[in-house]
Structures are given as C-alpha cells and as structure tokens.
Amino acid sequence: MFGWHGKLLRVDLTSGASQVEEIDPQIAKDYLGGRGWAIRYLYDEIDPRVDALAPENKLIFATGPLTGTPAPTGNRYMVVTKSPLTGALSNSNSGGVFPTVMKRTGFDMFIFEGKAEKPVYLWINEDQIELRPAEHLWGKDVPETTAILLAETDPKAKVACIGPAGERLVKVAAIMNDEHRAAGRSGVGAVMGSKNLKAVVVNGNRQPILAYPEQMKALSLSIQREVGGDIMTQGSSLREYGTAYVPQVTNEMGILPTRNFKSGVFEGVDQIDGPTLSEKYLIRAKPCYKCPIACGRDTRVDEPGYEGKGEGPEYETIGAIGSACGVDNLAAITKANYLCNELGMDTISAGTTIACAMELFADGLIPESDIGTPLNFGDADAMIEMIRKMAYRDGFGDLLAEGSYRLADHYGHPQYSMTAKKLEMPGYDPRGAQGMGLLYATSNIGASHMAGDIAYSEVFGVPSRLDPLTIEEKPRLVMRFEDAFTVIDAAGLCVFLSVRYMFGPDVNLWPERLTQVMNYATGAEYTEDTLLEAGERIFNLERMFLIKAGFTQADDTLPERMLMEPMPEGPAQGKVVELAQMLPEFYQLRGWDETGVPTKEKLVALGLEV
C-alpha cells in the first residue's frame, strides 16, 4: 500500500499479548483511514450498548494516510472509542508531533482491548513492542509522566498519556500527547484509565511510502508558499495571536459564551483576547510538526498565584474557562489551562461544567456547604480550585468530574447543562450561529465544533461568508461540512489549513486539492465525489453506532435555553436556534427517515451492510 502502511497493532491488555494485522485494501480505501477505519473496526467489534468504562469497550488510536507525509498539516491522529461522558461515540483529534512518530512505528492504528490487571504503558519502537509496568507512574501528572518515560525509553520518542483525571475516570478526562496537546473531548482519557493504560510511547523511522512523492512534494511546497504569502490573513494572524484572536470576533457578533451561555456578550473581552495574550504571556508561536501556520502558544505566567509555563490558551479554552465562567483574568485562565493539561482534562468541558455549577450556585440551587466555598461567576481563584478538585474527584469535584449534565441533573435541573448529547458546547452560542446549532444537535459525538465547523463560514468568512442568523441552506451546508470534516479527520490533516487551502473557494467545500493529495499519497484514484462519499459513509456508520447504542431523534437536540430563551442582548438579540425548522430537511437530505435513522436504501448506496 501507499500512504497507509496497511498494518494495525492489536494489544490485548488483559493477557498482555499483541498481534499485527493487515488491513483489507478495500476497507482501507472505502474508509480512508483515521476516524474512518476506527469506526469500521469499533462498529464491528463492540456492542454499542457496552459500558464505556468496561473492559469490553475498545480504545483506538488511528492515523490517516496523510499523517507523517509532506502534506501540509499532515500530523493529526484520532482517538476513537465509546464515550463515558455521552454514551455515544468519541472521536477526538490531536496534533503535535506524536501522530507523525506514531505513524513511523510502521503501524497506522493501535487497538487496545480488555483491561490490564495493574497499570502498564506500551513502548513501541518499530518491531520492539512491550507492555511495561507503570505503577511508578500512576498518580503522576502529564509533564512528570512524560519526562520519566522519555528517560526510560528514548529521548527522541513521543508520549501520549493520561494524568490523574484519567486515572480517576473523570468523564471529561483527555489523552495528552507531547505534554500539551489534547485528544480532549468526551472522556477518552477515562477510557484509557479504565484499562489501566497510563501511556503509549512511540518511536520509529518507518516513513510511509507515497504513490507519487514528487507530485506531493511540489503541491505541498506550493501550498506552503501560499500560506506564507497570505500575509494579511490566515498564516500570520494565527501565528501572531493564535486562535486567541477569536473572543473579540465572537463577542462582536454576540455569540461569545458568557456566564454559562446566558449571554453572548462579555464585558471583559478586551482583557482575555489574543493581543493581550501576546503582549503579556507569549514566549513564541509553537507549530505542530512542520506546520506552516503555528497557531500553538508557548506561554509563561509570572503573576503571583498563577505562575506557570506551558502551552495555551487557545480560543476554546478562553471561552469555556474565561467568559463562560465570567472570568476576565487572563493569567488565571492561562493557569487553569496549564492545570487541565497537567492533570489531563478537556478545557471546554471542564470550564463549561464549572460555569454550570456557578449558575446553579447563583440561583441558589447548590448549597455552599456542598461546594465548601462560594462559587460565583467571575471568581477566578474558585474556578482554578474547582479544576483541581474535578481532576482529583476531591469533595465537590467528584460531582464536577461527571460533567455538567450529570451535575445539573443531580440537583434536579438538567436544563442548566449547556450540552448536546451530554457533551458541553464549545465557543459559539448557536442562537447567533444557526448552522452551528444544527451541527451541535447532529454531530455524532455531541456538541462539537470540530464535527463540521460551519462557523468557518458563519463567523470567519472561510471559504466564503454565510449570514449566521439565517437558516436558509444551512441543512445542506451543515451536511456538507460534516462530510468534509470527516474526510479531513480520516486523512490525518488539520482543519485550519485544509478548509482554506484544500477546497474550492465557496461554501460547497469541493475537495479539489484534498483529492489530489489523497491520490498522491495513496494512489487510490479518488475523485472529489468518491472522497465526499467516503466521508458520508463514515458519518453514516457512526450514526448507526449511535442508533444501536440507543440514541433516537429525541437526542438530536439542544439545551432548552438555546431553543426557548431568546438571546437577551447584542447582535443576536431575540434569536433562538430554529432547530425544528432545520432538522427535518437535514434528515431528508441525509437520506434518513423522519426519525433520523438512515434508510436501508441510503445504507446500501453507501455500501454499509449493517
């Protein structure tokens, strides 16, 4: 095979045995790689109704055919499993350097099954495959764990691991790689913890062989030149400010999550935006492996009480830990980000869960005695303390660790949870970005922007601008964004660069260059149509996983606040998400019946014999 190695490593943690398996070339082509291969295997191998934290659940790390190739931003991997937070699918994406080195082990994908009796880590250096004891690492945070593992294995190796949160089965726990990068969403770290798998350490030199290496190199160079020459736009704005430039943008449109999504306008926005971050805390822009954008932030905070060094914050963290909690102290937000990274938690779900607790407290629905301290919106130090407690399940943190839905439900008010399918909403209040509302409601992992980020068009004007307040065309375009983002995830690319430089210039996301790079890597002779169809195939198989797990049309919804409470102020004032007007058309366009189940005809047309 080209692009792919065509090999997976299966590790049975119960017995300690591992085996190498070949991947069927037709499966490889039809499901692309990464997110696509992983759901094909997960769907075939587990009962979707299984307890996500039981040994019967499987945990899959999957790279794509472009991971570790010269394709620009070809440095992503996916973690796919059943989610303990949502009961739905998890497919969480991360970059950095780990994904490229994982591919260089000579395997495209790792499948972990069962449960180790005692903590272990996997050390893989091409043919050297060892499960090693990890009892000495249990309880250690991410930087400590990473440092010890590099000393024990090879300083050139790369580490993905869990922190104390994953060990304690915190339902918003992340898997951290390269210390600061997170496969963050929907509790993949808890699944890893449930298997007593502390870390995966990779090393190797097995570069994937490409079908057309010269053409790949030429196109990559040309795209990199475009990014570099794009002085006014993507390349340098993201390098200059990271995604932290976004709070000003979303606040201007009235969709910056504020005080648990009560509002979309935050009075403290100037204190938490990118220019402030760059001026006060930025050491340097830090790219993923060979990325021409470099949106990562290497930062240091010296302010008393918040001292620390690490990476971040990015926009989503600022929205969730900052404005959603009413916190305008950027030093505190950055410190909280460091803590989430060190302890191994998703910043979006952690912040938005604390925001939920703050609103419940403000409305007198959680007694102070339960928390042990007042928990007011805007209290930066209480927010930081809650992050520590959540990661260690300490006191009230034990409830926070369950995520905002279970927290709010525990107090009898689930409507305070800003979630879809129990996953906390990211940084775009969908009342002012209608397409995002439909996306949150229909994503296969719950409220994720990464599942088909139509905010690119509704907010950022990429590839071209859509009015965020209208619903016309949104069902069709959300479907296209979902399928296109599925292809990007499966290929092993980053969405930032891809949407602007790998697709045609309008909102229909015609994957011109993406098809070229996929073919240069794999030689599989994709067309734009067959590539998008593969995205649709993967998306529908994921949907079938949810249906079999017991999800119904009733779960394709949003918090009552988004549907019933008009936005109180700002440019989106008076708006609710017009979900009921969009969902039937979306189902119809998807080829699903009126209850949201893919029709037999659609499944047959996609080659899904389920």
Added chain:
Amino acid sequence: MIINLKLLALYRKYLPAETQGSACQIEIGQGSVVRHVLESYSIPVDESSVILINGHAATPEDILAEGDVLCAFPSMAGG
C-alpha cells in the same frame, strides 16, 4: 459624524497610531459607505475581509450612520 472603527486580528495595525486596544472613534462624512471608510484605512474590501456593522453582516456599499460600530477582520480559519 462619528462612528466607531474596530479592527481585529492583524488589521489592528491599520488603526491610527495613538489607538489603545482594537477600536477608535473616527469622523466621517454624512452618507459615507463602508468601502470608502475601510479603503481609507488600507483594509481590503473583498472576500479576504469579514465586515460587520453593529455585529451584523455588512456589504461594501452599506451607508454608515452616526454611532455605528464598523468592524473588520481578515477571513481565516478559526478557533
């Protein structure tokens, strides 16, 4: 008349030198349109910019009114 000009991300550097933060008040002629104001600050008025008036999508030919917030930033993949 006076309007507020808000330039975000890298467009900040086109604000008048003495500006604190991302916005400033500017005086423009009655009946001025978006295109003329932005071009006078060297902001490209095409697909490479997102332009808003009071947080809502605007077109280059929209006429500005007293007290409007005219905002522009480079279109780019986001957060």
